[in-house]
Amino acid sequence: MKTIQYIKGDATVPNTEGNKIIAHICNDIGGWGKGFVTAVSKRWKHPEKEYREWFRSKENFTLGEIQMVRTEEDVWVCNMIAQHKIITHSEVPPIRYMAAEECLLKLTHEALQRNASVHMPRIGCGLAGGKWEQIEPIIERTLLNKNVEVYVYDFD
Template structure:
């Protein structure tokens, strides 16, 4: 009889201990973890001062520069002394005149003088000090930067020009065109480059020289 009572006491004590153990375990159960989804990132914005997409275009035309639409601005290279006594600069001087107005602007190599003609601007890229000197690529690039700033400020989006610096000034067009693309790549400015059509007798002479 005593043995049965001991067994019953042991059984009751065990049940109590098991109950306490289960209660303790349930109080320590952690709440489910809430996983927060990181916000998705959109496309990386362009650097300050740049547009996401460029609207710049560079076109080539064979023909007379002065036959371009009158809504397009014009650009060419000059010296600081504003001589404009040779090459296409002569045509600019005769067509738009106002040389004294250009001189009053007192632009230096690496800058750009500007005249207003009706509804368009005429840009004079100052690439050297004296007319008999040769320009540098750095002065050309600086003058183009100056012209670009004026274009952006005045809403100019179309410019026609000759192969600037590559006539009597003897710069290389592959380098000049690279500078144009570098300067205007983040603008919506369209540049049309005019070249005079090659005369037939010039083609014959070149063919004769190759032979």
């Protein structure tokens, strides 16, 4: 089984050969404007535009769903809905691990179809309030279990 390759750098600038998918977690209320999405939007306008249209359409816009947005000939952004609302006033952070796993299973299928590597920040661990020690095994059970190359970026 492959292992996660940890890289210092910017996940919106993947430096590998071949097709690449940049994966990140979105919320289920149509909000886009804080966290990793700001880096995505600085690089490409399309992923935010598509996400907002998806939200407005209400078509399959639910936890556990993904949206693939092509940004370059060999690069896609995967908007994964795995965060319930945005701010937590309880003991429960916005991350939804079951939804993250559903998203990553769907992403695995997309990556295999496109023969693509997957690039991401430490998904679910910023504004979503998740713990990497809970996210990492989900990545192992989904993407790595099917031999998809995974790169996780820690921003310098």
